Amino acid sequence: MENTYLITTDSTTxxxxxxxxxxxxxxxPLSYVVDGVSHPDLNATETGDYKAFYDALRAGAMPxxxxxxxxxxxRFFEPLLQQGYDILHLAFTSGLSGTCGSMMVAADELxxxxxxxxxxxxxxxxxxLGEGLLYHHMRRLxxxxxxxxxxxxxxxxxxxxxxxxxxxxxxxxxxxxxxxSKTAAVFGTMLGIKPIIHVNNEGKLIPVGKARGRxxxxxxxxxxxxxxxxKEDNDVVYICHADCLEDAQQTxxxxxxxxxxxxxxxxxxxxxxxxxxxxxxxxIFFLGDKRDM
Numbered sequence: 001m002e003n004t005y006l007i008t009t010d011s012t013t014x015x016x017x018x019x020x021x022x023x024x025x026x027x028x029p030l031s032y033v034v035d036g037v038s039h040p041d042l043n044a045t046e047t048g049d050y051k052a053f054y055d056a057l058r059a060g061a062m063p064x065x066x067x068x069x070x071x072x073x074x075r076f077f078e079p080l081l082q083q084g085y086d087i088l089h090l091a092f093t094s095g096l097s098g099t100c101g102s103m104m105v106a107a108d109e110l111x112x113x114x115x116x117x118x119x120x121x122x123x124x125x126x127x128x129l130g131e132g133l134l135y136h137h138m139r140r141l142x143x144x145x146x147x148x149x150x151x152x153x154x155x156x157x158x159x160x161x162x163x164x165x166x167x168x169x170x171x172x173x174x175x176x177x178x179x180x181s182k183t184a185a186v187f188g189t190m191l192g193i194k195p196i197i198h199v200n201n202e203g204k205l206i207p208v209g210k211a212r213g214r215x216x217x218x219x220x221x222x223x224x225x226x227x228x229x230x231k232e233d234n235d236v237v238y239i240c241h242a243d244c245l246e247d248a249q250q251t252x253x254x255x256x257x258x259x260x261x262x263x264x265x266x267x268x269x270x271x272x273x274x275x276x277x278x279x280x281x282x283x284i285f286f287l288g289d290k291r292d293m
Contacts, residue, residue, distance in 0.1 A: 005086035005118070005148040007139055008076075010068065010099060011041035012092040013132035014240055014270040023139065028076040030092070030099060030272045032063045041272045050268040054243035054279050057170075063275040067099040073106025077119065081110060086118040088148050090135050090155070094123045095203030120152050122159075125203035128273050129238040129265070130164045130285040136236065137287075163228050163288040164199035165221040169214070169244070169280025196220055201292050218251055221284055222258065228288030229259055236263040242274050242281040251284065 008026040020027060029040040034056070042050060057063075068076075080087055089107070091100035100123045107119040124131045134155065141151045194217035196209040211217035237255055241248040245266070252264035269277060 005088055005142075006080055007088045007090065007135065007142055007151065008080070009090040009131070009135050010092050010103075011270060012097075012099075012127060012272055013090075013135055014128045014267055014273065015132050016267045019265075019267075025135075026076075026080065028068055028072065028103070030068060030097070031066045032271050032275045033066065034061055034063045038066070039271070041270050042268075050271070051243065053271050053274065057274070057279050063271070065097075065272050065275050067097045068102050070102045070105040070109070073103045074109060077106055077110055081114045081117045081119070084117075086148055087120070088138070088152055089119070089121045090124050090131065090138065091121055092131060093125045093127050093199070093203030095125060095199070096127060096205065100124075118148065120148065122152060122155055123203070124155075124162075125159055125199070125201070126162050127164065127199055127203070127205070128269055128283060128285075129240040129267065130162050130199060130283070133236075133238045133285045133287075134159055134162050136238075140235075158287070160201055160291045161230075161233075161287050161289065163225070163286055163291050164283055165224050165285075166197040166199075166205070166277075166281065166283040167211070167214070167217040167221055168195045168197055168277060169242075169282075170278030199291070214247070218247065218282070222251070222254060225255075225259070225284060225286060225288075228286075228290065230287055230289055231260060233287040234259075234261060236265055237261050238285040239264060239266045240269045240283050240285075241266070242269045242277055242279050244280050244282055247282055251282065255284070 006026055011027055011029045031038050031040055091103050094100040104121045107121050124134055126134050138151050138155055194211045195207050197205050198208050200206050211220050239248045248266045255261050255264055
């Protein structure tokens with residue numbers, strides 16, 4: 001066969017199953033664990049009941065998550081190499097998971113076994129549909145005829161322009177996960193405080209502010225977007241939500257009106273990332289002039 005390359009990724013891109021099928025995305029699944037039972041990330045399955053997952057969180061479930069192992073990475077990559085493909089893999093941020101490191105170990109081992117094939121693993125330093133939007137731009141460049149090396153170079157040069165603007169809602173879930181103190185969760189909930197979070201240049205989730213009330217919090221995200229947004233680079237903006245679809249839809253309308261964006265893609269935050277964010281979290285993703293505040 002003619003030598004070609006695939007752009008692969010993992011389930012934390014948080015695409016829905018229809019998008020994955022339409023674009024024939026090769027995806028390695030991360031997993032979450034509830035009551036000792038491991039489940040694949042719902043974004044990597046044909047049918048997934050996101051509503052049931054978030055209802056379980058509201059009822060007090062505290063799932064844990066597990067990274068991909070090097071052995072799982074090998075099992076994912078090797079059949080594609082055997083079919084004659086080179087691989088450009090976009091990995092979940094190393095700032096939140098060891099999955100990227102595992103995929104790099106797998107790639108190193110397979111390069112020795114398949115010296116005629118090329119495997120490149122990129123640390124996206126992105127999460128959820130931020131990683132998904134970066135993947136979208138990589139596939140767009142591939143469709144334009146760019147080589148694997150050209151796409152990899154563009155990705156490394158632009159990944160820190162992928163902005164993640166996040167509002168959290170469930171302070172008690174964040175407290176149970178050790179991300180805020182119990183006192184802060186109690187008083188923050190009483191006062192209607194909503195943490196504003198973003199992904200920094202190290203690919204880590206960090207708090208950057210807070211707002212009194214949901215409406216003010218979402219407006220804060222949009223104002224930050226106004227400061228960073230580069231219109232000519234954004235054919236589409238992505239929004240993900242932890243079972244707060246109405247907020248996501250209203251925010252999408254605001255983005256179209258204020259930024260002239262024609263398309264806004266909306267999906268749930270997947271079960272792996274949702275295990276850490278809790279219910280009510282919403283995030284906006286776009287290409288900006290820079291990421292860090």
